[in-house]
Amino acid sequence: MRDVYELRDELERTAAGMGAVAFGVADLSGPALRGTGAPSPFAERFSRGVVLGMRLQRAVLDDLAERPTPLYLHHYRQTNYQLDRAAWTVADALQRAGSAALAVPASQLVQRDPQRGHLSHRRLGWAAGIGFIGRSTLLVHPRYGAQMRYVSVLTDAPLPAGIPVAGDCGSCRACLEACPARAIGERAExxxxxxxxARLNEFSRLPFIGQHICGLCVKACLFDGSRR
Ligand code: SF4
Ligand code: SF4
Structure with missing residues (x-):
């Protein structure tokens, strides 16, 4: 088995070379995730979740006003594609290092009503210390706010894991004002x-959209500490 600190550094460099601006490792059995249901059903096979984050492009978000745009749909899909490529490469590097690794798709539904993916990348990102969970329930990165998307690679490599960082929205309420469904409250709970x-269902019926996307709370959240 490779030195796990070296391996972690190599994975971070690989991810950065493919466009990831955030990287962290969550301990799947650690206290942060215990009792949250995440990342069941994988927790028995894997001990770590490597989380990668890529930044959404500002010019695409700037175009959003009251609804998602075809440009945003394309960008959302392309970002997921880039994340999946980076996750595949990180999983391959882990496998070559002798570890089991499972790249979890950036966006794939396995349940409708309520919609659910394989696991919550944002919850793993929080456990890895990448950011805090904001009022919108999105993962808020200290530099790029919620204008990010994430993917995870589960592994049995005992990589050094991060811990959740302290942080909160302070006096910011930008996403509460931006949400057309008034779905966001004072606390994530x-x-x-x-x-x-319901609003995403409406948006999915718009011409040239056809998918449950919105982007308005993402656009609103450029948290940089100055709003506190
Ligand atoms: S995705 Fe859209 S409707 Fe849902 S909370 Fe964010 S802004 Fe509101
Ligand atoms: S927009 Fe402001 S209130 Fe909403 S999640 Fe981001 S930092 Fe928190």
């Missing part, structure tokens, strides 16, 4: 998932 889903 107040998030109204049904109201958000």
């Amino acid at each position: 107040d998030f109204n998932r049904e109201a958000c889903c």
